[in-house]
Amino acid sequence: MFGALGGLLSQDGASRLLRWPRAEHFRQVATQNPRSVSTTAKNIPALPSDEPHWIQDLSMEFWNRLIGGSGSASSAVNKQPPPRHWQSLLHSWRNSREFDPSSQDHLRGYIKRLNELLVEEEKSSSPLCMNFCYEQQVFIALSKIGQAGSPGVIKECIAAFSTLIDNEDEEFLAQESFSQSLIGFLRKTGQKSHRSFEGEYVELLFSIAQKIRLSRDILPAWFTTRADEEGGRGYEGLCPQQKFAGITNKDDFPLFYLLIDYVHHEGRVGDFARTGLLYIIEAASTSGDLEKWIVESDLATLMASGLGALYSQLSRKLVVDYPTADPPTILVLSDCSSCPLAFGAESSTSEDFQTHLETFLSYLIFWQDVLEHCRSTEVKQTLLDHFQVLFLQQLLYPSLLESSDLDGGSSVAVLTYVRVVLDTLEHPDIIHLILSYLMALPDETKAASAPSSPSVAKRRKSLDLLNKVTEMDDKPSPDLFNLVDLVLTSLKSKSQQTVSATLKLISTILRKHHPYSISTLLKVIPVAADAQLRTLGAHNKEMELFFSLVGDISEDGDVSESYGEHLKDVLSLLESHPCSMKVLALKNSAFAGGAEDAREPENPKVRDMYTHTVHPNDPLLRSVVDLLKSFFSNTVETNLTLTAVIVDLATCSFMRPEGWLLFDPTSYEFDDSDDERDGDEWDQLEDVENELTSIMGDSDEQAYRRKEKKRAKDLKRANRQPRWTNTPPILQAIEDLVSQVQAYRRAIPDLDDKLSERKRAFQFTDELNDALLSSPLPQPTPPTRTSVLDSISAKNLMRPSSAHTPIVRSRQPSGGSGHSTPAPNSLVPTRSTISTPSPAHGISPSVGLARSPESPFNHHMLETTQRRIRVLRPGQAILHLPPPPEGESREGSVTGIETPPTMGDFVRVGGDFTLSHLLTNIMVLREFVLELGALVQVRASLFGDLRFA
Template identity: 45%
Template sequence: MDFWSRLIAGTSLASGGNKAAANNPEKRLARFKKEYSQLLQTWRGASNLAKDYEAAENIRSSLQELTTILSDESRRPLPHPCITFASSKQIYISVGKIATTSASEAIIREGVGFFATLIDSEEEDFVENHIFSSSLMNLLVRITGANSIRLGSDTEVEVVELSFNITTKIRLDPEILPAWFTARQRDDASDSGDDAHEKFTGKTHKEDFPLFYLLIDYIHHEGRIGDFARTGLLYIIEAASNSVALEQWIVESDLATLMATGLGALYSQLSRKLVIDFPPGQLPPILALSDYQHPITTTEIVSSASPDFQGHVETFLSHMVFWQDVLNHCKSVEVKQTLLEHFQVIFLQQLLYPSLLESSDVDGGSSVAVLTYLRRILESLDHPDMIHLILHYLLALPDTTTTPSGTRASVSAARKRKSLDLATMMAPQIELASTPALFNLVDLIQASLKSESQQTISVTLQLISVILRRHHRYAVTTLLWTTQVLSEDPQRTIGAHDKEMDFLLSLAGSVGGEDNFEEAYENHVKDSMSALESHLCSISLIAPKSIGGSSKFPGSQATIPGAPRDIRSHTLRPEDPMLKTLISIFATFFTNSVETNLSLTGVVVDLATCGFMRIDGWLLPDQSKYIYEEDEEAEDPYFMNLGDPIEVEEKAQMREMKKMRKTPKWAESQIPSFLTQLNTLVDQVSTYRSDIPRFDELLQQRRDAFQATSSATATPIPIHQPPPRSSLESSSRSSSPPRKSGFDSLAQRIFPEFGTPSRSKSPRGRRSGQERSPSGINGGYGFATPTSSRNPVPPAQFPMGLENPPRSSSRAFSPSPLRDASQQPSVPASQAAAFAAVDQSILARKVSLPAPKGVLSPIPFPDLRVSDAESSKEGSVQDTDDSSVKGGEKEQEQKLVTVSHVLTNVLVLQEFLLELAALVQVRAGLFGEVRYV
């Protein structure tokens, strides 16, 4: 009796009586028997429950009451007479028949709940009872079969969840497996060993293991129901290691075929033509401040930002990961080989490779689609056998007949029959299909890098980055032309290293700017250290050695034949086609799309991140071709007259140390083509600086714009965004004192929900090697800050910080009234508007690449020359149209981009140069690549 019952007079005491009856086992059993008898009487008296709604409701109510009594009793102290009665009288048989024949979802749902309550009670050994399992599986198979009534989603979830609970108990106690699985035509005389494998000669039937096939029917569903089905199936496959009969039954079952065809069906649902885009209002500022234009979509060409497309991709990738989970849980070699064989024949050979073969960049984006799908697959998987099958086949690596370690020399009869059935089924398709021996993934990548489509180039570069970063051993002899390095001793001297570092840092400094580059470079060093230490190929170089002098990581190796050997020290040949193609893309760096440049620089960084890839000869000058001045100190009489051998040895070591510190001379023929191209790009920046008015001011304003937007994105926003590449964009810098820039107040106007921006950050916008594009289809560009759609002309919400001018520059800028307010008089509002119009006019003008040195050609942007006197007059700027290009012929001959686009690419180049310098420095210390003696 509760508190109010004792206070209010006349309150009924019936609830107390019911509670007392519930606590009394005898009364509880009597109540249970009475409810069960009433259930049977109502069921037998009803001729058609589908039409007799009153009888159906009474049956549902009785089942609910029985389930409630059992559930309540299981939580009470012993004894449990109702549960014992249900077991001894096998009332679950009647309950199963009632639910099966009722054709009422309400009754079915209560019946499923009744069985679930008995299993959850963990009494009377229900899960070990063959009669109980037969009654339950007969019910589940009938209500989920083809001729059953359509169940609601909630009921289906309860059905699959009940099946999952059974597999959980099988996993915890393999002894109960025979109650749910019975293999026919098997010899029980031998339960283990090779004889048991060979004596299993029967074919699989669904009635042998109905629970298995029930789960298979739901593995391709989304949400909780799919999660229950897939996890339950994993538990069953894991249990196969404890049962030879179950192992061979799974081999001959439809598991591998259904999984492979289901995966292929999901892949076929993906759009054949794709363009990479961003959702409305979520265009990254690094693209908004460029010539980015949203691609055109049609009924055939789908945008990567489409929610439907994103859903299809995530569903496909989730089932690809499910394959990986199955292989990880499977301890049976034969089951694993059967799955891998079907994966290769049905999915790789019949679906994935033909889609790559038929792709083209001239039909609206089919190359973009298939290359993006392949990249997402390689990013999602880490199982060595699946990775090996995909890359070994697509790259046309030679096959080997080596028997994999840990497997039986003789395959069981069931395994042989399954392979024969698969070969017979796929023989017509295999005869008509082409093979990678004629056209492989390397051919497709090389062709795509020479495409006219910037999106095709960008997604191809992203695919190369994934292969280099995660599966470098497969690229050494396929994508790249490499030479093995036999010497393990460092060849680069400390003097040469200092010269190379000075060269790279001087290139970055020549680009210009007022930023704190020391702090930026320090953060790049931290990022490079993290990327190098976490690279898969570098683990064996930096991990502690074992007693035998080696570090082995067996989990990272494929268990099937044909896997590439352990990677060794190598370097890239200067004549490598891939390197030449990358340099040719760098040649048009400032007119490339920003996405292409971010992907391009990412490939170079990933190529130089592997610890076994020596960077001398292609990224840095070849150490064997260094030229030093003659050592005049060798003839010093002070050294010649020493007689003490120890002192002679010490002086000799000092001479060697001094020699190592000497700075070599670089002949032009010794500089790698890659460094020459970077130097050319910096020279082009100087040309832009001399011919574009207010170039330095505009460049600094653009840097401040990126820093302000990066600070804004440091505040949590309701957008899923992986961690940025550079630690310049990390939250660790938020502790630095805030620095007021001309873009701070602007950022507050654009993003008022972010508040005051904190520390300025880098405009690099690329993610780290391990986290670049882990989930998004759009690739790895940071700054997922909502902003307006980008037009060819810079948007009005980015007027480049005119309210508060940038910090004073160390460079000799031309006098301008837009300097610091403490050094210059205040600017009237009308004059500030005129300056804003001038800047917008300059930013919107079209330019091309500067002419090479020694080539006489007209200035590619003659109308950009505006005198200071003209710039100070309001209304003196021409309209921001393409008047600088007379006629359409010139734009057809040479690609034209806006000054705003060039400024963004200039900052990307500068960040890349700092990143390269940091990478070279960290490699030298981490891998011991520099000689001091």
């Protein structure tokens, strides 16, 4: 033991300490009778006073450990409180110089040792050190030491305060003196914000807020209201603008403002600050004074301003791009190239943009969490009012209004930001506020709800006055130009980036917030409850049509497994749709005999939904049909989002697909001869039944038989396949695309072979990914940053899924909120939703395809990427393929077609594209038709879209 102590000292200090008589006597007594050590020690002389102070402290520590008997730290502390150590700390502090590194190091060592003693004592049952700290109020001196200390001293003081707060026996947080000392320390050190202790500093703030949440009785020690001019009476004397901004009372609740300073920070610091503030707002529901104080404070102004500041950091011009090192495989197999960056534009894959977007979304989710956990209606309404004025009216809508398709990316940026916001949020109140404002919908909920407190009434009045002032300034409002106008305009853009960003936004609104698209994005026609449904025969004929179209697109045999995968995906989409939840709940409760107990949706828009269909002259529908006409020349990403919009439009249970996607039942035509023949047969059967009834009388069995025969008659009539005259616009566009594929097949003799090779290429990608992911020898690879936008655009991208499913759209069903502030990384899913990565060997699947000797790329990739297809004017060849490179086969070249094409062979698409691009888009079309067939079948069984009579 003495040897270990000597190792901690210098040679001179150790020798002097060990020559001390007390030490030698100690050694002898401890060897003979350890129990008599404590008694004998009283008669042993003390250490000479001329020894250095640190040696005296160390010897006292050695003495304390020795008299503990076992030598353990915990038992020694139990016998000896730390007054000696505390006096040494105070002595060192009084004699230290503020900017002297040596003095600050000594202070840091003393405070660290004090904290170690307190932590070690937690294992014992006799908290002498903690009692000493409580009785002597050591936190007062700690606060003063930390306020003037170096970053290292501040960090140790934070650790000591955290230890005192975590103690459950002594109620430090309930003491006003403790709160005042700690707040003084926090205010002063917060001004010195340093990276070395910033994390611990915010965690200390979070610990206090957490304790307040768990024990509301300690709130008075940290929050006090003052009935002076700066408090309650002062608020009434403010002008409307000042009332809306709120008053600042930092002396009433300093902890509140200390947390607000960090809520907009990135990473762990921001997470702890936001969660701590969330706990305080949650505590307002049990304290009327705190609730009133928060409503009248500038909390809502600070939160909305912080959100606006983070939004302003996002790039005004954006180019949505994908990593060049690991692009999605489907884009590799098409004419995908990085868009050139215009002046001032930023790529969505850049590190700075991803950081800013993650921070903005984290703060946005914090807003949602506050609304979710806040039980105070007054606080919630105050926050929403400020969100509308300071964020929607002053930032988001002006950026929407100023966006342009000609400046190189501002329309793409604002459309993407609106989509990300709507795709991230789930809370019905904030979603209703955003979409009602941006789409210029009347806000009935705000008009119907009366303020429940005088403070909210005053805030609402100030809001109305501010809106009147804004209208007097002749500033544009959504009544003149709103989000719908921007969407419909952007769909006609010549920029594929703008069109793709617009379609993604439409898909998000239709999939997650379909009620808000009625009478805004969509012109609809209400459908009566007793409207005629499609018959079973019509359904069977439509399914035959879909499968025949798939066969005309690609002759690759069995599609059962691929179709089965689409059935699963579509079922998930339909069941998770917000409108479907109400219909399915009513249906299930009706079966259970309790339809009146079905849960009402939280969103009033969903409650007010009615059965409808798309108007034939709807502008959005016309734009979608126009984009379908140029399907093969569109970018693959545009086609994927386009097909997603069509599927999302048909997934709502209140949306009838008849008239725009499927044939209208009112236009069914049947063969008259079949009707007459069936009618004669049933009439003869009825005559026989009537004669038997007149002779033998009517019985229950005969009545049952007549009922069954009537059902069989109705079922047979329902199974008749009608003739169709007016083809729906979407289905007509798909049939035209299939005709184009047949024209390409006539012009390119090896088209089917190329399609089979493309299918095998996707299959090989899937098999390679599975092999790499299951490799038993993983190799470390440098971490790559995952794009936040990937998590959302991935739902509109397709990836290889199985051997029989070369392309499957990857979607995520919209579920409940369930967001948690301290987990911003949950916003960044893995890249496997876009293209399955290969962490085992650190290579991209697309790169692996090109390098593998067995890769199907080696058979056709070079030729398909160099053979270009371009539609020429009438009188010329339908396709023009430039000569292949030297050494390559000319098989498939149609530059020398001898038979002139007919007018029906001309394919009206714009631009030119490679054969590889054509093959990929044909496969996209094939999977899209299969998905539509699966959607129609699942809808019929889930929603009862058919009639059997």
